[in-house]
Amino acid sequence: MFAFRIVPEIIFGCGVADRIGTEVKKIGAKKVLIVSDAGIGNAGLISKVEKFLHQEGISNETFTDVPPEPWVDVADEAGSLARECDLVLGLGGGSVMDIAKAAAVLAKNEGKASDYQGMNKVHAPGLPKIMMPTTAGTGSEVTFTSVLSNRPVGKGGINSPYLFPEMALLDPLLTLSMPPAITAATGMDALTHAIEAYTSQQANPMTDIFALKAIELISKNLPIAFNDGGNLTARENMLMGSLLGGIAIANAGVGATHALAYPLGGFYRVPHGISNALLLPYIMEFNYKSAEKKFAQIGKVMGGNSDNLSQENAALMAITAVRKLLHNVQIPAKIKKIGVEIKKYSLEEMAAAAMGVSRPLENNPRKLTSEDAIKIYKQAY
Ligand SMILES: [Fe+2]
Known part of the structure; x- marks a missing residue:
């Protein structure tokens, strides 16, 4: 139901x-x-x-x-x-x-x-x-x-x-007037929505349609909109991707990336899209075995070729594709690289705050403990 x-x-x-x-x-x-x-x-x-x-x-x-x-x-x-x-x-x-x-x-x-x-x-x-x-x-x-x-x-x-x-x-x-950095950050928020809704425990056949199309549109068009802000077709496709992702999360919810991103925003004022972008590949690594088929589908719509690959390797393509996209829109792979020093609030405090974001954690395809959250923050830091 x-x-x-x-x-x-x-x-x-x-x-x-x-x-x-x-x-x-x-x-x-x-x-x-x-x-x-x-x-x-x-x-x-x-x-x-x-x-x-x-x-x-x-x-x-x-x-x-x-x-x-x-x-x-x-x-x-x-x-x-x-x-x-x-x-x-x-x-x-x-x-x-x-x-x-x-x-x-x-x-x-x-x-x-x-x-x-x-x-x-x-x-x-x-x-x-x-x-x-x-x-x-x-x-x-x-x-x-x-x-x-x-x-x-x-x-x-x-x-x-x-x-x-x-x-x-x-x-x-x-x-059209959005600068490249905002295009990248907001676009990665939209991609995170689509990926988290698609792999959510609340996903259903309707949200899957919206989420998967959003992933495809965003991954193809974000680098174009980033490099050529005046490209109207890329802007149209990005806005459509963001809309479809929004419809998907309104029904399937977001997942652990959002839960762990909130303390980065709340404690260290990191913009929401960047917090998600920094954590997404690490959360995907944590999650992919719990939703291999869906991750393989994500890899495919992001342009990967899964011919002759095992389901696990096809699923891993999704993570590679996200990392490549982040590189293409110049978002660093580590929290430290954006100039944030985790000092005033410890990783333990951040993990405790993330564990309080209960609904996204319940949606996540794999159960995540506060020890897992600390580990993920350390990997991403
Ligand atoms: Fe978001």
Whole structure:
């Protein structure tokens, strides 16, 4: 038995951002909270969206104070502005969309964002939400999660069906200005989603279709988008890969890479995509024997030739392909190489924090103990 959930409306294509005013009007909203960040503002995207809203007689508030890996109280600030509006529009990357989703829910639920961290703690539906991603990575436009950082350390998601956006508006043109390093980091997050959903214990025949296609699209197009940011076909394929990966994780969940990545983000402020990218090959090495057939399939769609190979060697191709991809997009193979020194918080503390990320660990194809987590951190360090 399985269930499959998806956002009610996905609009995808070059130029669809221009429809934002008419789509908001159809929903009947009169005042929109645009959640975004300063970089998106500097790129002129907020004023572009405002123009389309104003053309339809829709006014707006704007909240741009979203840092990477946002603290939980950022959601509270955005939430208090959302209370004056009747729709929330997330225009940005994963952090922006996560704050937008949380703000929409806080507008209709008493209290603070921290009251709702966990599973199914949100009491009532929030404001309608439209997500417009400007990166091809998190898939947050189609998931029911808002990942927030707690002070002093650690991360806690708000997970609720009320966080599912009513609409995802994906315009590849919005991703064209992403610099190579962000393209690489967000693209590796998307690949991690697809690989973890595909090999999850919650995977089902539907999530497999989305996840495998995402792996194929991302592995073929990420190096092209990295080297030639203006290549629209590669950008389109990356945004599609990220969308498909997002749909897959909304139903099959993520795995141990995400669990072990959260302490790197929470303790050492390593960007989410990079944390995943650094750990993914090591987690795959840990996991592959527990899902050999699926790993062999991953290796194949990533371009490997499994003819005359044993199933184990075909599965190992997947890990080789991920390492090659990381090399091609200039992400180092070791945590140390990105300038992070694991000192203030020990590997043991990181492992203990990772073990608290229970759902992804339950999804993982192989049971992982805190001793395993320490070993993996050591290998990756
Ligand atoms: Fe992720």
